[in-house]
Amino acid sequence: MDGSLRLAELVGRPLLGRHEEAVGRLSDVIVRLRGQEHPLVTGVVGRLGRRREVFLPVTQVARWGTDHVALTSGRMDVRAFDRREGEVLLRADVLGHRLVDVREAEFVRAYDVLLEPVGDGWAVTRVLTRRRRGGPWRRRAGGGREEGWRDWKSVEPLIGHLPTVAGRRVLGRLGRLRPAGLADLLEEANRAESQEILGAVGADPELEADVFEELEPDARARLFRDWPDGQVAAVLGRMGADDAADAIGGLPQERRRPVLDALGAKQRLRVLTLLGFHPSSAGGLMSLDVLTAPADRTAEQALRSVRDAHSLQPEALSSLFVTAEGNRLTGVVPLVALVQAAPSHPLGDLADTDPVRVGPDTDVEDVALLMTDHNLLVVPVVGDADEILGVITVDDVLEVIVPRDWRQRARAPHPSPRPDASRTEPHTPPASP
Structure with missing residues (x-):
């Protein structure tokens, strides 16, 4: 034929x-x-x-x-x-x-495969797939299914054959997905699919940590259930201290101390600090990574500090906090003010000297209202002596106040700059009955 x-x-x-x-x-x-x-x-x-x-x-x-x-x-x-x-x-x-649709970051099911001649041989070029319209986020809305052919290059197979999986411990097409997309897949995956996705993601330890930060607490606890304490601690050691503290709080009581003991000393101290606050308070929500500088630092020097702050969340760098002796908060300078200021301008002259701040026991809903009222992307958390303890970013607040089932909602269609030709039906004879 x-x-x-x-x-x-x-x-x-x-x-x-x-x-x-x-x-x-x-x-x-x-x-x-x-x-x-x-x-x-x-x-x-x-x-x-x-x-x-x-x-x-x-x-x-x-x-x-x-x-x-x-x-x-x-x-x-x-x-x-x-x-x-x-x-x-x-x-x-x-x-x-x-299979994983790497463009939409969702699972699709394969119903046929197209083979085409290439050179002196044959190759798999397309796969006939079916998926729920709107993806897994439409589960509660009834959804429906869409069927079509797509280029094999747009999907990633989950083989399940252990020697083959071990030989594919590279990200491949899964590397195109953002951590949130990989987390979505893991939350829907069965046990075998989870193991294969984690096997690929584990090739990049930093990406692995980012994915676990994005996971819902129940899914994260489920995946950690079968891991030894040392392996869990290795991932938590690369996560932000606030996310690591949340993850430890989701472990069974008898596993928390062994995992904490397996953490590095610096990360263990940071996690223990956060675990000392109620999870729904500002102290339980804050990140300990804060960019501070004294008032006599120039705008040019401050911008250099921003450029060098690779370990901080980008959201936490939207403002620089001015501090005095004892890490006491004396002002805040938005990043845009630093960019627009003359290089020699001192921070003390650029700062808002009465910044909005919250205490560690402030309820997270009050933090959200405060940030909304003042249009803030980040708010500092201070102690009794106004010493800065950490910061809360707007994405931290959203994760808490947005309904837990938000992922079940229908998401907007993925924008495409041109028609996706890979989803058209190939010109092949109909299958034999």
């Missing part, structure tokens, strides 16, 4: 030898992943009798067809098929399984 082939038309078809003698049936098609390129077909799995499966190299396939697959010879190695590292079985691993 010339042109493209649909996997569903091939599976189960007779395998005929050189003299058209029946030697078995096609059970599966084997491809090898090639990073960002379309996977090449390397062979097929033939079924002899009811159970025995054997390997046939693609070079032994003389012609593909929807009625039968012709072989160059009826001779074959009758040893039982032994899958090798890096091999993907299209029927066993892809058909009926969920």
